[in-house]
Amino acid sequence: MNSPTPSPPPWLHEAREQWRWRGQTRPPFADEPGRGQTSVWDFPRPPVLAPEPREVRIVWGGVPVASTTRAVRVLETAHPPTYYVPWADVARHLLHPTPGGSFCEWKGPARHWSLIDGKRQLPSHAWSYPQPLAGAEALAGCVAFYARGLECTVGGLPATPQPGNFYGGWVTPDLAGPFKGEAGSETW
Template sequence: MSSDSKWLDSARAQWLWRGKDRPPFADVPALGQVSVWDFPRPPELVREAREIVVFWGHLEVARTRAAWAVRETAHPPTFYLPLADVQPGLLEPAGGGSFCEWKGPAQYWNLVDGARRLDQVAWSYPQPLSGAEPLADCVAFYAHNLDCRVGGSKAHPQAGAFYGGWITPDLAGPFKGGPGSGAW
């Protein structure tokens, strides 16, 4: 994958929904909810005020009040936690990577605790593209095999093997990642 400007412009231009209008199939937010269809594209980085906690079984992996929430149209937020707030010695480089047209080249991480391991359960952007610089010293976790909490509420994983958003009760969808959502 490349970061050349023609490729980036083409990748960024493909998205129909950009947070300006909700599609007719969007859920109407209940009292106290926010529609993910109101989030912008390109995504915005917002400092998260709620405490974020990640558990692997009974092991606390991370706890922070300094996370960044990346909010993008049709996606539940992805939370990026400062690496300094992750328990030392639990992350090991996983190899491989991917490229996001908004954030740049991603590096993947395994969680390791003695003989236990979860492969490619986290990712980071050590050299993010312009606009995503606050993510340089942060890591995000997939919620599929972890107990992730946002302000005390259990987060559920965004559907699909690639997306890493966390669905919490304060969000209205539907959320990208499920069947038929590829063009969202």
């Protein structure tokens, strides 16, 4: 018999409850999606993890970093998707652990990674969740990358970094925003 999932501790519950927008309705400032686009304001909060069957490719200055049709896509209100690539589909020798980490109220404690190829470095440019929180278990064997400084594509569509320097979503032409990370988006 399975035991019930324990309730999150109060501090985690408070962190999760701070968000006003949760995907049920689009705010008046949301862009209207064009033909073939999806609004990031229709994504839910808490986030949903979904398989991404399109090819996700990451190249760094001509060096292949990752290629997969088995990525996990995280969809969260106001954010472009973040793509988590199975470690088996990553050029693992390019990633080196970075001291420290971070914590996401939905996914748990993150470990950070630097990309290093000879003298070239992109410090703290990837992250993983080796022991994710309940609901994010599919991320345990994966790693995600910031798009800045990399050539990233999803199903052949070019991806650019989510605005700002904190979040790791990838903006593709099939998305309508605005996106979390832009100036004034702190409370979204």
